[in-house]
Amino acid sequence: MEPWKQAEMAFENTMAGTYDFHYYRSPISKAHLREFFNLVRRYAVPDRFVLDVGGGTGAVTERLLRRGYRRIVTVDLSLAMLREAKKKMPELTAIVCDGEHLPFKDDSFRTVICSSVLHHLPFPDRMLGEIKRALAPYGVVVAQEPNQSHCLSKPRFSQVSGVAMGLMHYLYRIEQYEPVSEPPIHEYHRAFTRDELVSLFSAQMFILDFRSRFAFSCLFTKLHSPMMSRMILAVDRLLRGNEGSVFHIVCSKSEGGHRTLLKNYLRFLEQLRQDPDQRMPGAFLVILPALIVLGRFYEFYERVRQKLGKSVY
Ligand SMILES: C[S@@+](CC[C@H](N)C(=O)[O-])C[C@H]1O[C@@H](n2cnc3c(N)ncnc32)[C@H](O)[C@@H]1O
Structure with missing residues (x-):
């Protein structure tokens, strides 16, 4: 195994027992996770x-299982991390493997989640290429990664970040927060810049959604107080036009994600409007979506009828 994978495995194995305590204990980190989870739910189909x-x-x-998703497979390089997952979810299908060599056939998954993993790797493109292979043609990858150059790290925000740091130290002192020692992270671990991440993903897939979140609250992820956390999260909303600390990325193997389909359709309607000669053949394509919607309604109606046990004839 390559040295960086050994270093990563050793780090994660040491972290496993206290990982949730470090990263998912405070109301702010829970709010960050909730936001990412809501994005995942927009794309993950329950029976796929x-x-x-x-x-x-x-x-x-864990959250997907709680929402009734059943066909979930988790893979990780670290056995200790997966053991922690299995303690919480004995029913979870968990496989210890390297994400650069996934033990699945091509086009197997409708949705792939990749949360805070790529920035641990010296060659993230390798894992992304493997994810693409295992992704179904119209499947979607939902990922999040830390942003190296978020707004508080920029000179024009130096005053804001100075005040934020002061506030952070003050609040942590009130709460008597004792930083629990974490093992030293290895040299391959670093956050991405926006440009790095855009070129990493767009080299392999089509980006459907790309945004940064949490401009302010990233400094307070160990805060305990729910009330203070709510106020800190409200400041994120004030700074939402600026680069946040986390990137949320959604991308697809095929360009025909539903947004692109809609965009192409609207472009087609615009062309029709400008070119009267195309109106006759175009009319058919205009009513096509209406027919598809009607078809879906009919399918739903039939399912309800059958569930109620009434004969169709
Ligand atoms: C920061 S943790 C993120 C865990 C989880 N996705 C989350 O959001 O809480 C990074 C995870 O990536 C895993 N990892 C790192 N390199 C990997 C690789 N080559 N293949 C599979 N998993 C890997 C680590 O073991 C670790 O569990």
Whole structure:
């Protein structure tokens, strides 16, 4: 095994027992996780296979299971991390493996989650290439990664970040927060810049959604007080036009994600409007979506009828 994978495995094995305590204990980190989870739910289809690559202690998968998703597979390099996940979810399908060599056939998963994994790797493109292979043609990857150059790190925000740091130390002192020692992280671990992440993903897939979140609250992820946490999170909303500390990325193997389909359709309607000669053949395509919607309604109606046990004839 390559040295960086050994270093990563050793680090995660040491962290496993206290991982949730470090990263998911405070109301602010829970709010960050909730936001990412809501994004995952927008794309993950309950009765299709979902893969969580580098799933760790199962922070995201646990929530999916609670919401009734059943076809979830988690893979991770670290056995200790997956053991923690299994303690919480004995029913979880968990496989110890390297995300650069996934033990699945091509086009197996409708959704792949990749939460805070790529920034641990010296060659994130390798894992992303493997994820793409295992992803179904119209499947979607939902990922999050830390932002190296978020707004509080920029000179024009130096005063804001100075005040934020002061506030952070003050609040942590009131709460008597004792930083629990974490093992030293290895040299391959670093946050991404926006440009790095855009070129990493767009080199392999089509980016459907890309945004940064949490401009302010990233400094307070160990805060305990629910009331203070709510106030800190409200400041994120004030700074939402600026670079946040975490990137949320959604991308697809095929360009025909539903947004692109809608965009192409609207472009087509615009062309029709400008070119009267195309109106006759165009009319058919205009009514096509209406027919598809009607078809879906009919399918739903039939299912309800059959459930109620009434004969169709
Ligand atoms: C920061 S943790 C994130 C855990 C989880 N996804 C979450 O959001 O809480 C990174 C995880 O990626 C896993 N990992 C790192 N390199 C990996 C690789 N090559 N293959 C599979 N998992 C890997 C680590 O073991 C660790 O559990």
